[in-house]
Every structure is written in structure tokens, then in C-alpha cells.
Amino acid sequence: MVFNIKDSQKRRIKTEFSRKVEKREHVWVPMSDGRKLAATIWLPADAGDNPVPAILEYIPYRKNDFTAIRDSVRHPYFAGHGYASIRVDIGGTGDSDGYLKDEYLKQEQDDALEVLSWIEKQPWSTGAVGMIGKSWGGFSSLQVAARQHPALKAIITLCSTDDRYADDVHYRGGNVLASDMLWWASTMFVYNARPQDPEVVGDTWKKNWLERLEKTPPFVEEWLRHQRRDAYWKHGSVCENIEDITIPVFAVSGWQDGYTDAVFRLIQQLPGESKGLIGPWAHEYPEVATPEPAVGFLQECLRWWGCWLKGEDTGIMEEPKLTSWIQDSERPKVTYDERPGKWVADHSWPSEHVTSRPYWLSNGNLTKEPVAKNEETLIPSMQAHGFYFGVFCPFGQPGDMPADQRLENGKAVIFTSDPLEESIELLGHPMFHAELSADQENALLAVRLMDKAPTGESTLISWGMLNLTHRNSHECPEKLVKGQRYHVEVKLDALGQQIPKGHRIEIAVAPTYWPSAWPSPKPVNLTLYCGEDTRIALPVRTPHEGDKKADRFDAPETAQVMDREIIRNEDRTRQIIHEPVTGEWILSDYSDEGERLLPENGLRYGSKNKNVWSIKEGDPLSARNRCEWELTIGRGQWRIKLETDSEMWCDETNFYLVNSLAAFEDDKKIFSKTWETSIERDHV
Structure with missing residues (x-):
């Protein structure tokens, strides 16, 4: 960050x-x-x-x-x-x-x-x-x-x-947001461990710092104890x-x-x-x-x-x-400057200018009319589905955005429309409606919406997911009955997007989306019943005269940014690694956020962060996340360094967490502590 x-x-x-x-x-x-x-x-x-x-x-x-x-x-x-x-x-x-x-x-x-x-x-x-x-x-x-x-x-x-609960870095659609829950907790874990400034508070800084180091908890433990929408999240x-x-x-x-x-x-x-x-x-x-x-x-x-x-x-x-x-409409890029x-x-x-336009799913197609027959489509599990999603909440760093979704589409079932006969503009939430069944008691549904260019590139423009045990309530989840049909809705993220004439609309459906969603305990096969009840509704907006007054903003204006000296430049790498011998997939995200000196107060600070998500194909219990931080702050001879290491993994019944913190003053370790716990899975 x-x-x-x-x-x-x-x-x-x-x-x-x-x-x-x-x-x-x-x-x-x-x-x-x-x-x-x-x-x-x-x-x-x-x-x-x-x-x-x-x-x-x-x-x-x-x-x-x-x-x-x-x-x-x-x-x-x-x-x-x-x-x-x-x-x-x-x-x-x-x-x-x-x-x-x-x-x-x-x-x-x-x-x-x-x-x-x-x-x-x-x-x-x-x-x-x-x-x-x-x-x-x-x-x-x-x-x-x-x-x-x-x-x-x-x-x-x-x-x-x-x-x-429903719209933050902890849970999405009743799923553990694996991309961010441990990462954000590890971020606050190291941030909270920073001391007061001796030049501001005086000699009490050291005593106060040691209290912070000892008493500030890894937030992820409490977040994971509340896997449903309860009073804690309300x-x-x-x-x-x-x-x-x-x-x-x-x-x-x-x-x-x-x-x-x-x-x-x-x-x-x-x-x-x-x-x-x-x-x-x-x-x-x-x-x-x-x-x-x-x-x-x-x-x-x-x-x-x-x-x-x-x-x-x-x-x-x-x-x-x-x-x-x-x-x-833009071709997919992991970084957009404009x-x-x-x-x-x-x-x-x-808005009175937005209407819902449905497309029905049938035999790999998106159609303007529902299919008459009750067609069945099998949606199998691929644990590596989701690695090219990008970052859940981008801060504008290089590499944050989703890659070409053709890299993902072989790991999901795809439904594609005919080329659009005219350009459309979308504003608001797409809604996915489905009749489906699952072969496990615990399952999730992930849906991607793409803009497919005539030249083949597929740009992710919205997405959503639902823990199917939360189909009726985030407060009172219920196990699925294997093979029983359910009607579910998934509200996809809002978008404001033009799709040009000649492009196609593409929908991807899957029971996995790692590392956005923590995987279900067992591999899942969904069956989608492609009839009148299985469709995507797009929020199509009609332009109007009032839009001419919308472009009213002045050029950006700010006060003068304070002087700062760059000691170490920022660096970002984001690698997706596939080891075909073991079937393991790894996402490694490294961010050196640089180091700066503020001449105004003499403070020098910097940080480095590495996050790794891994999983083996066919084995949802192999999912693992590790987040490491190094953070420095100091002035002159006063030098502080903090190191944290946070890990999360699971078996069929429990999550496991290990969080370690080490603090250094003038390169001497003055504090070290490890928190370990296991937390029972609750319908996730």
C-alpha cells in the first residue's frame, strides 16, 4: 500500500x-x-x-x-x-x-x-x-x-x-476473500507495531512501543472466528x-x-x-x-x-x-495509465435511463430468448481458476489489473453471445440468475463477465461469487443437499462500461476462484440447468441530453507536495508459476514500496511486502497463503525495523493461522513473538 x-x-x-x-x-x-x-x-x-x-x-x-x-x-x-x-x-x-x-x-x-x-x-x-x-x-x-x-x-x-461483511476485504459472497483477508491483516499487523516518535512523546516511547508489540493482536484471528454475518460485522x-x-x-x-x-x-x-x-x-x-x-x-x-x-x-x-x-472498450492490460x-x-x-437486458445461457451460448428445454451443463472444478484476476483492490501499482481472460477460460465453462448489432453502455450491477445443483454439501459459484473483441481478446469487466451455503442468508448458512436443484442469484460488481458493435459478451461459470475465494473443502461439480431461470441481466444505459452537463470538472489542483528524498525506488513483480510435475500453481506478488526521507522532520521510512498464494490442481486442501513484511522507520541514529510472517492454510474442518513478529532497534532484536491458532470452518 x-x-x-x-x-x-x-x-x-x-x-x-x-x-x-x-x-x-x-x-x-x-x-x-x-x-x-x-x-x-x-x-x-x-x-x-x-x-x-x-x-x-x-x-x-x-x-x-x-x-x-x-x-x-x-x-x-x-x-x-x-x-x-x-x-x-x-x-x-x-x-x-x-x-x-x-x-x-x-x-x-x-x-x-x-x-x-x-x-x-x-x-x-x-x-x-x-x-x-x-x-x-x-x-x-x-x-x-x-x-x-x-x-x-x-x-x-x-x-x-x-x-x-459483504463488501470489504474479509468476505465476499459469504466466501473467505483469500486474496485479501490475510494480506490486509498482515499489513495492519506490521503497521500497528510501529512505535511513537521519541522527538514527539519523549522517553516514554520505548515503554509504549513494547506494550504495542506485546498487546496488538493479529486481526485475522478475530476475523476468521466470524465466518457468517453476525453482530461482530454488523x-x-x-x-x-x-x-x-x-x-x-x-x-x-x-x-x-x-x-x-x-x-x-x-x-x-x-x-x-x-x-x-x-x-x-x-x-x-x-x-x-x-x-x-x-x-x-x-x-x-x-x-x-x-x-x-x-x-x-x-x-x-x-x-x-x-x-x-x-x-x-479496451483490450486487456494489467496496467492502464488512462x-x-x-x-x-x-x-x-x-436511474430511469438504465434498463435490464437479459441473456439466457444455453449450450455454450448467450441467447436473447430462453431455451425451451431443460438443458444440463456440467461445471467441473479446476482449482487453478482465478490466477489471472489481478488485485481485488488496486492502489494503482503496475500489474494490478486482470490479464487477458483467455488465460482463464479453459478452467471454466464459457457462454458467448453473437456479435452485438449495436454498441451498448452498461451502468450498474449485472445480475446472474441460475438454477443449479451440486455434488457436495459445501460449494461456491463464481461468475465472470467479459467483453470479447473480434480479434479474440477477452477483457474482464465485472465478476461476482456466492458461497452456495449462504444462498438464503449470510447469517444462517445451510448445507446443500447433494443433487437438489436450487435457484440462486449472484450480484456482480457494478460497472460503467461501453461494449462496441461487433464485440461479444462472454460469461464464465465455475465452482472455484482461487485466490479470490478460499476453496470449498472438497472438489465440486455443479450442474447448471439452462432454461428460463438461468440468465445474466445486464444494466443497459440509454444516453440522454443531461449527459452533456456531466463533463464539468476543473483540472486537478493541489497544494505543493512536501519535499522528500528518494532513498530507494519502488519495485513491483507479480509472477504466476505452474509446476506441471507436481500440479502446483503459485502466485507470487512482491512489492518494494521504496524508502523515503522527509527533510521537514528527518524521518526515514520504507517497506517491502511479499505475498504468495499456492494450490495443487485437484486438491482444494492444498490452498495456502503466506504474507511477509519488512518495515523500517528512523531518524539519524534511531533506527527501527519490523519483520512479520503470516501464514494461513486448512484441512477439511479447520483453518490454521501462524503470525510471527520480530522488532529490532539499531539492528538488535528486542522483541519476538508468535501467535498460533486453529479455527473451525463454518460453512466455507
């Missing part, structure tokens, strides 16, 4: 603002229980005499080093336009007191409410506050909004979710109490992000004012995101904050409910 700014991106750099900016570092926000949270504040220099509204970003990723570069382009920009922009490290992270026990705990929300009350009382504050955040910060913005603090007037949530999932979010919400994501679907749900279900924006982007802020086109998102933020924090008539609420980028297309506008969601 790289927090960096590419100097090569086209954007206007603002160095002068209408109000002079003052930066206040190492500000302590007191909590009622005696703890302190660490903050940095950018605000107009005259805010003491002319109070301003405030904007809060509340995340665990360390403001003084790991997010300092990205913070420098955004927070001074807001301050220069008349806001106090406040960046707070969540309790137990960065220089804030304590240690972090898990994601999104109630204590985290309670602390945020105290931060809001503290901001409200400051002499430079008008008492009106907004929250903004990407990923964790987007989650926390939604969760804190539901707590209804009177000072919080509006939020901007980017790349986030309202549903922690907490922090604002879809459970969406009516409590009464303030305005601006929801933002991109088609390459892992959290696009939430934008559609939020703008449809929120009781108050809301807007949605979806571009072609990866998991990043739109003013610096790839692929292009990036947009003047900070200007859009100012219009949002001006409306809801200052009471100005910025016109933003007269604009469409949802603005989205319809991507042109995605050509167009902006479109929808004044409501669901």
Missing part, C-alpha cells in the same frame, strides 16, 4: 492562497479517560480573529511519516481556502496513546466524538465540522456520521463501504442503521477500486442529501488517482464544504445525483 504522489501527473500546483496557512504540529487532543490523540492542524493564520469551519481526517496510518506526503497536497489546500484542516491519528497508532485492538471498534467512534467536541470549542472554530477520508477514513466518516454529533454537518467518504456496518445518517454525504470511488458498489447503495438508501462520483480510478483520491483522467476533486470538495459548512450557494446540489465515467470514455449524469438512483 503506497502513499505517494507522482510528480509526472498533470495538475496545477497552488503555492499561494487567499489566506495564509499556518501549520501546527504535535497538537494533543485530550480524551476523557486521560489518553491523548496526536494531531496536526493546518489553518488560516488569522483564524483566531476570523474563526473558520473545520475538516477532520481520522485514520491510523501515521501523519508524521507514512501519510505525510499525501497530507501535504490536501490539508494546506483546504486551509488556504478558509478551513481548519485537521489530521488525527486514531488511538493506538502514530503518536497517539495506546494500542489498536481491531478495526472500527466502538472506542474508535467514541474518541472521534470527543475530537469533534474538542474542535467545536477551539477559538479558531465556528463549530461547524466536516469529515473526509479514503478507505479507513471513509469508513470512519460514515460510522461517526451515524453517531449524530451536532457539530458534524457533512462528510465526504471515498473508497469505503457501508457493509463490513457493528460499524452503517447499512444496519442507515437512517441514523441524516447529514449530507458525498460518496466517491472508481471502477478499479474495491469499494465501488457502496456508492450506489449509499445514494439510494441514505435518508438525507447525497451525491455520488465514480471515475476510472484505483483506490486513491481523484485529483491524484490513476488511471487518468484525474479531476479537480479538491475544487469539488470546496464546493461541498462551502455549501454545508459555510452556507454558500455553490450550486453543487443542483447537479446530478450520480456522475460516473463510462469507460470505452481509460478513455465519457462522463454521464443520472439525477436519481436507480
